[in-house]
Amino acid sequence: MTEDARAFVQLQDVTLAYGRGERRVAALGKTDLSIAKGDFVALVGPSGCGKSTILKLVTGLIPASSGWVFVAGREVGAEPVRVGMAFQNPTLLPWLSIRDNVMLPLKIVPPFRQEFRAKRRGEFRDRADALLAQVGLSGFGDKFPWQLSGGMLQRASLCRALIHDPQLLMLDEPFGALDQFTREELWGILQELWMDRRPTVLLVTHDLKEASFLATRVCVMRARPGRIVEDSFVDFPRPRTIEMTYEPGFVALTQRLRERIVSARGDAAAADLQEIPA
Numbered sequence: 001m002t003e004d005a006r007a008f009v010q011l012q013d014v015t016l017a018y019g020r021g022e023r024r025v026a027a028l029g030k031t032d033l034s035i036a037k038g039d040f041v042a043l044v045g046p047s048g049c050g051k052s053t054i055l056k057l058v059t060g061l062i063p064a065s066s067g068w069v070f071v072a073g074r075e076v077g078a079e080p081v082r083v084g085m086a087f088q089n090p091t092l093l094p095w096l097s098i099r100d101n102v103m104l105p106l107k108i109v110p111p112f113r114q115e116f117r118a119k120r121r122g123e124f125r126d127r128a129d130a131l132l133a134q135v136g137l138s139g140f141g142d143k144f145p146w147q148l149s150g151g152m153l154q155r156a157s158l159c160r161a162l163i164h165d166p167q168l169l170m171l172d173e174p175f176g177a178l179d180q181f182t183r184e185e186l187w188g189i190l191q192e193l194w195m196d197r198r199p200t201v202l203l204v205t206h207d208l209k210e211a212s213f214l215a216t217r218v219c220v221m222r223a224r225p226g227r228i229v230e231d232s233f234v235d236f237p238r239p240r241t242i243e244m245t246y247e248p249g250f251v252a253l254t255q256r257l258r259e260r261i262v263s264a265r266g267d268a269a270a271a272d273l274q275e276i277p278a
């Protein structure tokens, strides 16, 4: 094992199988992935190729079947790392106001939790309101989740993911349930938040335009077993705009990613056929 000292997240020779015996599913074949601090990496690929599995391994939710996962220079789980998460479903607590939902990580995560009682009506409240304003939700802090639209809830969910200045931001299809206009608006907001704070981001998405707009690197995966088959740098200047997504270079990138995914699907199907005895 050789650890990459510059990497903030590193998967080395990692494999992951769910279940045992007849129920065993080889979700991730031998995988290496190195992500520098402050990088924004998107994982794309067909359903079931192991994208969410990589997120779970990096957050330490599941242990690797073999290999090593390092975060911040230590084996995952050895040292607490501040992680922020957002999913397709915003999962805000219905009985809390939007502001209290956003402040939730400050109540739970050290070192903030020790100061929560003292600062919840002052500094922490201001911090939540400033973030809500940055995503266009000024004045909505006292509302409850049922009073907001899907796009507004997802903005609040991004605030909750970022309130405790996470070192790692894990996003699993955060905009998957939104209409195209709201989604594009939120790409701009997420890009701005990332440029301001520079957490290390891992984004899982099925939307190749979203991956190319937001990420500095796009990793294409294939299924059965899951592996990374291509790792592309995206060097369009920032801040990126929606207009840029219609430019030839951008369109060519998304087309190439699409072709790579389609051909990887073919490879996977061929691998499956080889595994079936004649």
Ligand SMILES: Nc1ncnc2c1ncn2[C@@H]1O[C@H](COP(=O)(O)OP(=O)(O)OP(=O)(O)O)[C@@H](O)[C@H]1O
Residues within 6 Å of the ligand: 018, 019, 025, 026, 027, 045, 046, 047, 048, 049, 050, 051, 052, 053, 054, 226
């Ligand atoms: N808890 C589990 N138990 C058994 N198999 C699982 C479990 N979680 C995932 N799998 C299987 O592991 C493989 C990879 O799943 P994973 O959720 O990582 O894929 P994904 O690329 O995120 O898929 P999607 O794009 O559909 O969300 C799939 O074949 C899936 O069915």
